Amino acid sequence: MAKYNVQFNVDRCKGCEICVSVCPKKILKLSTSEVNAKGYHPASIIDMDSCIGCASCATMCPDCVISIYAE
Ligand code: SF4
Numbered sequence: 078m079a080k081y082n083v084q085f086n087v088d089r090c091k092g093c094e095i096c097v098s099v100c101p102k103k104i105l106k107l108s109t110s111e112v113n114a115k116g117y118h119p120a121s122i123i124d125m126d127s128c129i130g131c132a133s134c135a136t137m138c139p140d141c142v143i144s145i146y147a148e
């Protein structure tokens with residue numbers, strides 16, 4: 078079971094990929110299938126089990142899209 082739960086306020090995301098670039102585990106990517114309310118492909122997590130809870134993604138996101146919860 079994943080130790081952390083990474084949640085996205087999807088409709089706030091502007092698809093800038095800053096979170097994707099800073100994640101040390103390389104487990105974030107823009108969704109290719111989903112389009113949010115702003116018309117962007119929002120960020121998503123592809124492997125929750127590999128998240129180390131560093132919160133770099135949440136810290137760097139300019140739009141406060143990401144929240145990290147310890148399970
Ligand atoms: S908390 Fe760290 S490891 Fe987990 S998704 Fe964010 S940047 Fe990646």
Ligand code: SF4
Nearest residue numbers: 090091093094096138
């Ligand atoms: S840094 Fe924030 S706004 Fe940019 S892609 Fe990631 S979640 Fe979306």
